[in-house]
Amino acid sequence: MVELNSEAARISELAASGERMVERLRHQSILPETRKTLTVTWGIAEVAQFLGCSTNRIRQAETDGRLPPAPDGRRQGYSIDQVLNMREVLDASPRRGPNDRPAIIAVQNFKGGVGKSTVTTHLAHSLAVTGYRVLVVDCDSQATTTTLFGFNPHFNVSREETLYPYLSIDPTQADLLYAVQKTPWPNVDIIPSNLELFDVEYELAAQGADGNSVLVTRFRKLKAGLQDLARNYDVVLLDPPPALGTISLAVMQAANALLVPLAATTPDFCSTVQFLSMMEQVIGQLELGNIEVNFDFVRLICSKFNSGDPSHEMVRQIMEQTFGPALLPVPIFESAEISHAAMRMMTVYELDKPIGAPKTHKRCRTNLDEALGQVEQLIRSSWGRVSPASPQEIIHEAV
Ligand SMILES: Nc1ncnc2c1ncn2[C@@H]1O[C@H](COP(=O)(O)OP(=O)(O)O)[C@@H](O)[C@H]1O
Numbered sequence: 001m002v003e004l005n006s007e008a009a010r011i012s013e014l015a016a017s018g019e020r021m022v023e024r025l026r027h028q029s030i031l032p033e034t035r036k037t038l039t040v041t042w043g044i045a046e047v048a049q050f051l052g053c054s055t056n057r058i059r060q061a062e063t064d065g066r067l068p069p070a071p072d073g074r075r076q077g078y079s080i081d082q083v084l085n086m087r088e089v090l091d092a093s094p095r096r097g098p099n100d101r102p103a104i105i106a107v108q109n110f111k112g113g114v115g116k117s118t119v120t121t122h123l124a125h126s127l128a129v130t131g132y133r134v135l136v137v138d139c140d141s142q143a144t145t146t147t148l149f150g151f152n153p154h155f156n157v158s159r160e161e162t163l164y165p166y167l168s169i170d171p172t173q174a175d176l177l178y179a180v181q182k183t184p185w186p187n188v189d190i191i192p193s194n195l196e197l198f199d200v201e202y203e204l205a206a207q208g209a210d211g212n213s214v215l216v217t218r219f220r221k222l223k224a225g226l227q228d229l230a231r232n233y234d235v236v237l238l239d240p241p242p243a244l245g246t247i248s249l250a251v252m253q254a255a256n257a258l259l260v261p262l263a264a265t266t267p268d269f270c271s272t273v274q275f276l277s278m279m280e281q282v283i284g285q286l287e288l289g290n291i292e293v294n295f296d297f298v299r300l301i302c303s304k305f306n307s308g309d310p311s312h313e314m315v316r317q318i319m320e321q322t323f324g325p326a327l328l329p330v331p332i333f334e335s336a337e338i339s340h341a342a343m344r345m346m347t348v349y350e351l352d353k354p355i356g357a358p359k360t361h362k363r364c365r366t367n368l369d370e371a372l373g374q375v376e377q378l379i380r381s382s383w384g385r386v387s388p389a390s391p392q393e394i395i396h397e398a399v
């Protein structure tokens with residue numbers, strides 16, 4: 001056996017020390033194993049805004065018995081179940097019609113740290129509040145999205161619960177139903193991931209000359225499996241790994257829409273340009289192999305914008321000039337609420353009270369609603385639907 005030199009041997013010390021710390025943090029509940037409940041509630045004004053109706057309409061339905069009595073005197077504590085029930089009773093469900101194809105959106109960029117998982121999870125929860133049925137598929141072995149849904153991939157997700165048994169070279173599952181798990185949100189499900197999903201990539205590398213046919217089989221499988229599942233949802237969100245591998249390619253052609261997050265920095269801009277060139281080449285190759293890639297929309301979203309930083313403003317202008325209307329006009333602001341919520345394995349939509357100053361929280365939520373609302377509009381236009389009323393119109397109606 002080859003002897004490791006002392007610096008290389010240090011890696012095992014570091015790993016062991018890291019494992020001990022993870023265990024300690026877990027013990028002190030700083031690193032929770034799992035989080036099962038959703039405690040966030042909303043006030044009547046906000047609920048009316050989600051539903052696109054007046055607060056009077058809700059009060060009226062509570063008075064005439066179509067809705068259960070208000071949860072408290074001040075009507076401040078509506079749960080997600082109550083909001084979803086309200087949608088049914090007041091006929092305010094935004095669900096797709098039977099002939100509308102479910103939106104299958106890849107939130108993709110080959111760069112890590114651009115906000116893919118942050119956008120995926122916040123978009124899922126924002127669509128859930130708005131009443132859509134959402135499936136989130138964590139296709140990244142780094143499993144940040146899985147974590148933000150309150151699962152700790154380190155402790156409570158096994159390889160058998162990920163996409164692996166379906167995409168493996170020796171598949172043990174014929175469809176994807178086995179992998180769908182409930183989340184704390186009644187209308188959001190997830191297919192979780194963990195580090196072992198990376199075995200899919202190893203297996204392909206080991207195939208040598210047969211690699212291509214394995215690749216094509218996996219493309220077809222992921223697409224077919226997701227299309228099957230998508231029948232039960234309005235929107236499917238795919239969070240692929242930040243690299244060009246089997247899963248990334250399979251996601252690209254299983255999706256029918258593409259959302260590319262990037263921060264307003266020069267490195268993100270440059271690597272996104274590379275990503276787009278690579279996409280173009282890959283799509284060309286796929287089409288040569290008779291594999292169709294078909295998107296209802298392709299948009300870029302600035303995912304970490306700091307308006308107080310002049311360099312961000314500069315890069316955003318460059319992005320606008322370069323991408324034109326493909327860049328969504330409203331960026332997601334960089335916010336401590338987002339990073340603090342992430343530490344608690346949550347999104348901002350799940351916080352029952354602000355972590356920082358109430359003003360910071362409010363600004364963050366308002367911005368997320370607006371930025372992610374742009375994506376909702378794209379989904380609705382792919383179904384040929386008219387836009388729901390704007391918040392201004394709703395407020396006007398409520399007065
Ligand atoms: N708008 C934002 N405001 C503050 N922090 C953010 C924002 N978007 C992402 N982050 C943080 O940046 C880091 C990388 O984001 P992540 O979504 O994990 O990127 P990716 O999935 O592309 O690797 C995370 O720590 C996340 O909390």
Ligand SMILES: [Mg+2]
Nearest residue numbers: 116117140144
């Ligand atoms: Mg990620």
